[in-house]
Amino acid sequence: MIRLAAALAATTALAALVAAPAQGQSMQGMPGMSMPMPAKKPAPKKPTATKKFPAKKAAPAKRSSTRTSATKPGDQSMSDMPGMSATPAQPAMTGMDHGAMTMPAAPAQSGTMEGMDHGSMPGMQSQTGASSMPGMDMPAGQAGHDMSAMSGMAQTGTNLPAGTAPAPQPPIDHYAEKLFPAHDMAAARRDMMREQGGQTNYQVMFNLAEFQARKGRDGYRWDGEAWIGGDINRLWLKSEGEGAFRQGVEAAEIQALYSRAIGPYFNLQGGVRHDFKPGRPTTYATVGFEGLAPYWFEVEGALFLSDKGDLLGRLEGYYDQRITQRVVLQPRVEFNLAAQDVRETRTGAGLSSAELGLRLRYEITRQFAPYIGVSYSAKTGQTARYARADGEDPTVTSFVAGVRLWF
Numbered sequence: 001m002i003r004l005a006a007a008l009a010a011t012t013a014l015a016a017l018v019a020a021p022a023q024g025q026s027m028q029g030m031p032g033m034s035m036p037m038p039a040k041k042p043a044p045k046k047p048t049a050t051k052k053f054p055a056k057k058a059a060p061a062k063r064s065s066t067r068t069s070a071t072k073p074g075d076q077s078m079s080d081m082p083g084m085s086a087t088p089a090q091p092a093m094t095g096m097d098h099g100a101m102t103m104p105a106a107p108a109q110s111g112t113m114e115g116m117d118h119g120s121m122p123g124m125q126s127q128t129g130a131s132s133m134p135g136m137d138m139p140a141g142q143a144g145h146d147m148s149a150m151s152g153m154a155q156t157g158t159n160l161p162a163g164t165a166p167a168p169q170p171p172i173d174h175y176a177e178k179l180f181p182a183h184d185m186a187a188a189r190r191d192m193m194r195e196q197g198g199q200t201n202y203q204v205m206f207n208l209a210e211f212q213a214r215k216g217r218d219g220y221r222w223d224g225e226a227w228i229g230g231d232i233n234r235l236w237l238k239s240e241g242e243g244a245f246r247q248g249v250e251a252a253e254i255q256a257l258y259s260r261a262i263g264p265y266f267n268l269q270g271g272v273r274h275d276f277k278p279g280r281p282t283t284y285a286t287v288g289f290e291g292l293a294p295y296w297f298e299v300e301g302a303l304f305l306s307d308k309g310d311l312l313g314r315l316e317g318y319y320d321q322r323i324t325q326r327v328v329l330q331p332r333v334e335f336n337l338a339a340q341d342v343r344e345t346r347t348g349a350g351l352s353s354a355e356l357g358l359r360l361r362y363e364i365t366r367q368f369a370p371y372i373g374v375s376y377s378a379k380t381g382q383t384a385r386y387a388r389a390d391g392e393d394p395t396v397t398s399f400v401a402g403v404r405l406w407f
Helices: 002-030 182-198 382-389
Strands: 202-215 217-227 233-244 248-261 265-279 282-293 299-306 311-319 325-337 352-363 367-379 395-406
Touching: 202 325, 233 265, 248 282, 282 311, 282 395, 325 395, 352 395, 367 382
Parallel strands: none
Antiparallel strands: 202 217, 202 395, 217 233, 233 248, 248 265, 265 282, 282 299, 299 311, 311 325, 325 352, 352 367, 367 395
């Protein structure tokens, strides 16, 4: 019996020595885990079995699912850990010291496996979490395994779960008033609005201020406007007329209009117009528009209703064709219409007159540009008959020279 017991003890020791190197080698292949390899010892010679006492095979070690009181924490088998089982290539780690397993140095994880929260390992969560390391599920109920409990992982901002909770309140208006006095910030906002388009601007421009050389008698002509106001509301003054040297002014008018922007490029205008000549002085109620049409055409139109009930209309426009940065060619057209004959002003019904012009200017500066050109004007219909009766030519061609300026 003593020899049989010695044979069994030697066989058990040999099996333990063979299993330990195999398990140590398999743990070395796990990512981020290393363990010292035990020194290999020469295997003892197996006792020779005699015919009287034949050798018996050692019974396979049984895996215990519970920790006994005699087992140390460091001696727990890896196969006994929940969610981990031995594979054919990796036999159970019986009696391995977990304190010898070390993790590689990392910014947030270093040290030994002993006492470490397994829930903080990358890819390892509790069974109630989202993902886990293959084959390493932690049982529910263990403290410290929930990743949401880790410091710096709080769900804030856009990292919130979907739901039906009401949206957070937007920041209050004038948030800077929490740090600065309210009256100072109100003054700063007024200055900002004024500088970003709320300030009062003005412009005075004479599109035409020219000498006209024409058959029989030379003359002059002007067409200008001025405005003051902001981006939305403005006060406009417009004036145009013509005359002949040594004969005085033949026609002159002035308009005072309120203008309001109705879009990015057009203004609606209304006010009064007063004609000094020809004929008797006449005052009109005026409504019209002015703006920038597609392809950069400057256009304007208006209706005029006189204090005598006479209705007139006007449509004009021009286009600045830049040949160079300083040389500009400007074609211009103007049509005047009337709803009825007005003998006092020598105006006939329908299209009463038209003017076509072509002017070439050189911009010494943007504000000052002399020009030369040609202008053709014609009176039509009953207006032409009135002109012939007065001894005038209803059509006039003029060579012009003048200056276009604004400030």
